Every structure is written in structure tokens, then in C-alpha cells.
Amino acid sequence: MEKKQEEELRxxxxxxxxxxxxxxxxxxxxxxxxxxxxxxxxxxKGFLGFFDVQDFTSQSTFDLLQTPSLPPQFMQQPLPSPxxxxxxxxxxPVTPNSSSFTSSSNEAANDDRQIKTIExxxxxxxxxxxxxNPKKKNHKRQREPRFAFMTKTEVDNLDDGYRWRKYxxxxxxxxxxxxxxxxxxNASCGVKKRVERSSEDSSVVVTTYEGTHTHPxxxxxxxxxxxxxxTTTFGGGGGDGGGSTSSFIVPQMQHYRxxxxxxxxxxxxxxxxxxFGTNCNSSFHQxxxxxxxxxxxVRDDGLLQDMVPSQMLKDSKKE
DNA sequence: CGCGTTTGACCTGCGC
DNA sequence: GCGCAGGTCAAACGCG
Numbered sequence: 001m002e003k004k005q006e007e008e009l010r011x012x013x014x015x016x017x018x019x020x021x022x023x024x025x026x027x028x029x030x031x032x033x034x035x036x037x038x039x040x041x042x043x044x045k046g047f048l049g050f051f052d053v054q055d056f057t058s059q060s061t062f063d064l065l066q067t068p069s070l071p072p073q074f075m076q077q078p079l080p081s082p083x084x085x086x087x088x089x090x091x092x093p094v095t096p097n098s099s100s101f102t103s104s105s106n107e108a109a110n111d112d113r114q115i116k117t118i119e120x121x122x123x124x125x126x127x128x129x130x131x132x133n134p135k136k137k138n139h140k141r142q143r144e145p146r147f148a149f150m151t152k153t154e155v156d157n158l159d160d161g162y163r164w165r166k167y168x169x170x171x172x173x174x175x176x177x178x179x180x181x182x183x184x185x186n187a188s189c190g191v192k193k194r195v196e197r198s199s200e201d202s203s204v205v206v207t208t209y210e211g212t213h214t215h216p217x218x219x220x221x222x223x224x225x226x227x228x229x230x231t232t233t234f235g236g237g238g239g240d241g242g243g244s245t246s247s248f249i250v251p252q253m254q255h256y257r258x259x260x261x262x263x264x265x266x267x268x269x270x271x272x273x274x275x276f277g278t279n280c281n282s283s284f285h286q287x288x289x290x291x292x293x294x295x296x297x298v299r300d301d302g303l304l305q306d307m308v309p310s311q312m313l314k315d316s317k318k319e
Numbered sequence: 320c321g322c323g324t325t326t327g328a329c330c331t332g333c334g335c
Numbered sequence: 336g337c338g339c340a341g342g343t344c345a346a347a348c349g350c351g
Contacts, residue, residue, distance in 0.1 A: 166324055168343055181342070185322090194342090 148208040150198070161217040162186075164193065175199035189214045 164182035172179045177197035184191040191211040198204040 163323095165322080167345090169325075170341065170343095173340060179341085 148206060151205050151207065152201075152203050153205055154203070162191075162213060172196060172199070177202065184213060186213070186215045 163185040165185045166180055166182050168181040169178050170181070175196070176199060179194055179196035182193045182195065189211075191209065191213050193210065194206075194208040196206050198206055
């Protein structure tokens with residue numbers, strides 16, 4: 001019964017993956033002791049890591065974001081795996097199941113992974129929707145692209161440098177924790193974010209951004225990141241990480257589709273304690289901040305460039 | 320007084 | 336059409 005519901009939910013979620021996956025200009029974290037949430041899927045052909053989380057429920061968001069398709073080290077505290085991919089037969093989830101990934105070394109596994117382009121994903125979604133909701137209208141109300149991530153932190157409302165005004169709070173079904181709704185206080189900026197705690201792990205906060213800021217960050221960085229060396233605490237294998245306020249920048253990827261797709265998995269092995277700087281003008285720092293540098297494994301001659309299409313980087317520099 | 324939060328009411332989309 | 340749940344509004348309130 002419950003499983004069936006979960007399955008259905010998952011199916012629904014898989015089917016809602018957007019064709020526009022957008023990452024907010026930047027965001028930061030305060031007192032984060034861990035970072036457990038990152039893109040669910042990055043592969044060579046399709047950047048599927050960040051999800052359009054429209055219509056997600058708290059539970060589902062949580063599940064999706066901790067998808068086992070991420071490298072094992074991604075999760076410091078492995079959470080129960082999502083229900084078996086029984087929905088696969090129906091809608092072919094974008095993400096391969098965990099076993100296919102963990103059965104071999106990360107890289108090898110990655111190579112073996114099922115790869116889908118956004119277009120393929122869309123086709124799957126179409127199929128899925130037709131199968132699941134044959135009567136359903138095909139068009140959905142257009143919404144701002146969304147991007148969700150999870151953080152393991154005691155702080156609900158992460159400091160990302162922008163100013164937010166809370167405009168609502170709602171109880172979430174099947175969750176003891178309410179969901180808070182925030183809007184950017186800048187009048188001309190319609191960015192919103194939702195913050196909620198995972199019902200499964202109360203230490204995990206799921207933050208969902210919707211839209212992109214149309215203005216510079218009102219709060220300047222506290223030193224960090226502009227000067228953050230590549231080898232900073234960002235991973236440093238358990239370094240002593242220390243700052244209480246931190247941030248990291250995510251490349252502003254707009255209209256990802258049709259762009260060179262990045263190779264991003266394994267990029268974000270969560271450090272014991274993140275210590276990012278704060279900077280809202282991501283265009284300048286995006287590479288450095290997101291770079292896995294200290295994050296294990298990946299050198300920048302790989303992922304970041306792959307992750308951020310060159311075209312995009314050019315664009316961002318123009319601005 | 321300005322700004323942000325709280326909270327109940329209301330709106331909207333969706334499934335049955 | 337109805338009910339449910341998510342999302343938003345806006346008045347009241349609190350705080351510096």
C-alpha cells in the first residue's frame with residue numbers, strides 16, 4: 001500500500017523533470033556541518049542533476065535528492081534507498097538505479113551508466129504522462145525553473161547573501177515540519193525559495209529555489225570566496241573546516257537544454273564542514289567555488305568546465 | 320516607523 | 336463536482 005503510493009509518487013516525480021534546469025546564481029550556507037544533497041544525475045550527455053521540483057512533495061524531494069545514483073561518498077549518512085525502481089518499467093526513470101552505479105568503481109560505473117539526453121528524458125516524460133494520465137492536458141502552467149538541494153544543517157534558512165522575506169508557511173503532508181516560503185525582497189526580483197526539513201531526517205533541510213535573481217547580491221562576501229584558494233577547506237578530506245558562515249556559488253545555468261551537457265557526477269563529495277565564501281556575483285567565481293578542487297577527485301580540467309558549458313561561461317563574462 | 324514574521328483565509332491545480 | 340494539498344495573500348503583530 002504505502003509502497004505503491006511511493007512508487008506512484010516516484011513515477012510522478014520522474015515525469016516532472018524539467019527541460020529547464022536552472023541553478024540559482026549563488027547560495028550560501030551557514031553553520032553547515034555537512035552537505036548531503038546534490039544533483040541527482042550528472043552524466044556525459046545529460047545534465048540532469050538539478051531537478052525541476054515542481055509538484056514535489058517534501059517526501060519526494062527528499063528521496064530524489066538523495067538518489068543513489070550519486071557516488072557513494074556523496075552521502076555521508078547513507079539514507080534508505082528509495083523504493084525499488086519498480087517504476088522503471090513504466091517510465092524509465094532518468095536515473096539509473098543504484099546497483100548499476102555502485103557495483104563498480106565510480107568512474108567505471110559512471111561510464112556504464114545509462115545516459116540520457118534531456119531530449120530523451122522529455123520523450124520519456126511524454127510517454128510516462130500519456131501512460132499515467134492519458135486524459136491529462138499536455139500543457140502545464142509555465143513556472144520558473146527550480147533547483148533544489150539538501151543541506152544538513154541546524155539552520156533552516158540558509159544565508160545565501162540575498163535578503164528574503166517570508167510570505168508563508170504551510171504544514172506539509174506526512175511531515176512534522178512545516179514548509180516556509182520566502183521571496184526575494186528586491187522588488188524587481190521574483191525569486192522564491194522554499195525551505196523545509198526532511199521528514200526522514202530532521203537534520204536535513206531541503207531548499208528549493210525558483211527563478212533567478214535579477215539584481216546583484218545585497219550582501220557582500222565575507223572574505224571568502226574571492227580569496228578562497230582552490231585547496232581550501234572545501235573538502236580537504238575532513239579538514240577542520242571552520243567558518244560559521246559560508247556559501248558556495250552555483251553556476252547560473254539557464255536553458256541548459258541544447259547546450260553541451262556536462263559531466264558532473266562525483267563533483268560534490270560533501271566535506272565534513274563546508275566553508276564557502278559568500279558571493280552573489282557568481283559569474284566571476286563560479287568556477288572556483290564549485291570546483292571540486294579539494295573535493296576529491298576531480299580536477300578542474302574536467303568537471304567544472306564540463307559542467308558549465310563554455311558558451312555559458314562566455315555569456316556570464318559578458319554580463 | 321520600517322521591515323520582517325506569523326497565521327488564518329483564500330486561491331489553484333489535480334486526482335478521484 | 337468535490338475534496339485535498341500546495342501555494343499565496345494580507346492583516347496583525349513583533350522587533351530594532
